[in-house]
């Protein structure tokens with residue numbers, strides 16, 4: 535079955551090559567499918583061999599442990615990478631980059647999704663995380679989601695109510711393959727102006743030039759995790775190459791040579807300190823994979 539995959543199959547592929555943190559041990563079997571049929575073959579193989587399956591998009595919200603991931607890792611960035619526009623609607627594959635989608639739509643005078651500007655993501659990863667900002671989450675714009683069940687059959691979801699805070703409640707072990715999004719007519723210069731302003735704001739408040747994932751912690755109700763971490767005196771705290779960003783305390787950056795163990799130690803320290811100062815237990819937003 536692996537032999538029927540037309541895309542790439544690699545063994546013991548270091549996942550540090552595929553995460554924005556530049557951290558992560560090897561995947562036993564790493565598949566970059568070429569199309570939906572390839573994904574089906576990989577799912578059927580995993581099912582037959584009783585192996586777990588993990589999907590990776592752009593790897594911008596992942597911490598992969600140093601001993602890597604057992605089973606099959608499906609990397610969808612670079613696969614299902616086409617977007618089509620029909621009237622004010624976009625049909626986007628799971629591997630489309632969010633920023634490319636925003637740019638292509640803008641060139642057709644289609645906007646409305648500018649709240650997603652500057653978020654490094656594939657459409658699949660953005661859907662799985664309900665990525666966005668307080669000005670709008672991807673789930674606000676999505677009218678249908680397409681996915682494959684673990685047995686390879688196609689599913690469609692009208693997602694009303696399925697998106698939550700940094701989460702999308704899709705059927706267990708499903709692989710997202712694309713979605714429909716509702717856009718709005720808007721003149722290109724207006725969209726470009728808003729994109730520039732949002733990118734400038736993001737650059738001035740987040741450590742975009744360094745290797746990192748997104749927010750490490752969910753914001754607790756009515757507060758900001760970054761504020762709590764700063765007040766607990768942890769801004770700039772470092773363990774080996776891992777550092778709590780002094781630009782935005784809800785990011786951990788890899789200054790070079792950090793391992794997952796260093797990041798996890800910083801996270802443990804943060805959780806303990808914030809709990810002892812404020813009685814609040816932080817919940818992780820970053821997805822942790824592997825052994």
Ligand SMILES: Cc1cc2nc3c(=O)[nH]c(=O)nc-3n(C[C@H](O)[C@H](O)[C@H](O)COP(=O)(O)OP(=O)(O)OC[C@H]3O[C@@H](n4cnc5c(N)ncnc54)[C@H](O)[C@@H]3O)c2cc1C
Nearest residue numbers: 591592593594595655656658659660662665666710747748
């Ligand atoms: C500098 C920086 C700034 C960021 N700013 C923001 C921000 O402003 N707002 C925000 O929301 N996020 C932000 N993030 C976090 C990140 O960009 C988002 O979480 C994004 O949605 C991750 O997309 P991805 O394709 O990289 O997904 P990945 O990190 O590869 O995966 C994330 C999760 O989605 C699952 N997944 C991915 N693809 C699929 C699929 N096809 N089917 C099923 N599951 C899938 C994975 O298994 C994993 O659980 C930022 C990250 C960085 C590095």
